[in-house]
Amino acid sequence: MSFARTAGMGGWSPVPRVNLLPAAEIERRDRTTLARRWFGGVVIALVVIAAVSAGTYALSMIADQRLASENARTTDLLGQLSTLSDVSKIRAVQKDLEAYRTEAMGTDVAWGPVLDTFQKLVPKNAEITGWDLTTGALPGDAAATETPGVTATLTLASSTPVDLVATVRGIRTAPGVLDADAVELTSASSEGSASTYTYRLTTTLDQSVYTGLYATKDK
Template sequence: MSSAAINASLANPRVNLMPRSELARRERDRLVRGWVWGVLGAIVVAALIIAAAFWLKYTADQRLAAEQARTNNLLVELASLGEVSQALAAEQELTAFRADAMAVDLAWAPVLAKVTGVLPGDTTVTGFDFAVGAAPTGDDPTMQAGITGTVTFDSPTPLDIVPLIRSLRGVEGVLFADGQSLSSDSEGGSYSYLLNVIFDQTVYSGQYAVAEEGGE
């Protein structure tokens, strides 16, 4: 220390006359104030955390209420569409039933036209007896029997039945054709022929078949 500083300190002497008890009290007061501010700070922080938690819960409840209201609205809309769904289901069921019931639907006129188309012009079809076969199974319809029966026709002159049957076998949709019987009246003025014929399932109309998914 310099001589000037020593002289200054000697010229202005300082003596702490504060009692030790007062110093201790002031120290305690400082500690108490520190603890009080610390507790107050902790309370404020805790209050902020609690407020934030309540705010998050409030906003979550609001979102939940909105989603529940949306769900209820959707349920109401679905309930209102219940009758439409039932009607569509009934329509599909009836369509499937009709498809099964009408699977062997056909028009007789085109079938007879296939037979009469190979007969001579002076012949007359006098009768036919056909029985419808099984419903389509998805196999090749040209290999499955559709209708089976007989056709009777009259001719004023005797016919060579062999080429006629061959012609009938070549008709589209005919799986089998053959002669069964021949008869004539006592005077020989009319001849009656009875043919056996089997058509494939292409003679079915398919009008009521249910369209497959993915089809046009």
Template sequence: MTVLAPPLAGAPRVNLMPRSEIARRERDQLVRLWVWIVFGAVVVAGLIIAAAFVFKIIADQRLASEQAKTNVLITEIASLSEVSQALATESELTSYRTEAMATDLIWTPVVAKVAGVLPTGSTLNGFDFAVGGAPTGEEPESEQGLVGTVTVESPTPLDIVAIIRALRNVDGVLFVDGQSVTTSSLSEGRFVYLLNVHFDQTVYSGAWAGDEAGDD
């Protein structure tokens, strides 16, 4: 009968360390692990705080730079305030000139329109006109622009009705009517006719309104 001996991997070992010592060592390892964890957390927090501080410094520098640029721009704008005031004054004066000269007209074409329809031998001896309202720009042909009287003188009697009809057909004339007929001198035999004439707003030159539009 053969007896087999159990195989041995090595010399037998016996752990004679007390269990309390093993527990203490395990606690020490756990404490060291927590110490490293806390230390790592402190380091990470410190890095985050340092990064935030650096970012704050960079942001403050950028803010200071932008504020410096803003101050420079404010200074430049302040230096241009006189120019702005001058431009505003010019604009106000231009508007005032446009309003004041809205009824500006050229007398020569107005007088020529009346004289152009007078009979041969008669003369336009005088006129007295007053401007009407400012032009609105909507319907100048129907708005009253110039109102007054004209004096026609002739050595012979004239057909005043024919003259009135001729004037009513003139461009720009709204109304014509006879006012009076007199003689300037019985010895000379000159006849004087006084006519009421109303022109529309097409007689206005519109020159100043055109200048304002061009300036804009």
């Protein structure tokens, strides 16, 4: 029951009102209102789910496209690499040839300057008439000035005696020389001619005499 004001002679006066709707109708209306709310909530939830699903699908499509692009790029790179297989084989052969050349020619020596060096080491009154030159090992980690490079057996000829001790001592102290020693001394003379003195010396030069033209170069 409710009250309302009505206009009369004495002004406004309360008039009672009674809600005559059955309880069942009121309950039905409440259920209808509640159902509408639930329906609205379900619709909103469906919209959110649809939006999330659409976003996920879009991201999946983008990821698939990127994957397809990367796969295509990988296939293209593999194709390019396959075309370079001949180049790789050629490079491998080149490296093998360079290694072989280094092993075969790593002890390359400029023999002219070496012989000039030996000629400067012997006395002025002697002449080199023969030589036997042997190269040493390939250049290694040791310093070139500490490793044997060329070992020589020199044959000297002179018409006058040579101070062999002083000659050997002078050769040993010369730059680039690791060792020197006297091996043999002979003299020969014929009737009516001057005597000829023959000396044999051994000496070893360090690897600074190597040209290094065929040494392995770091790349």
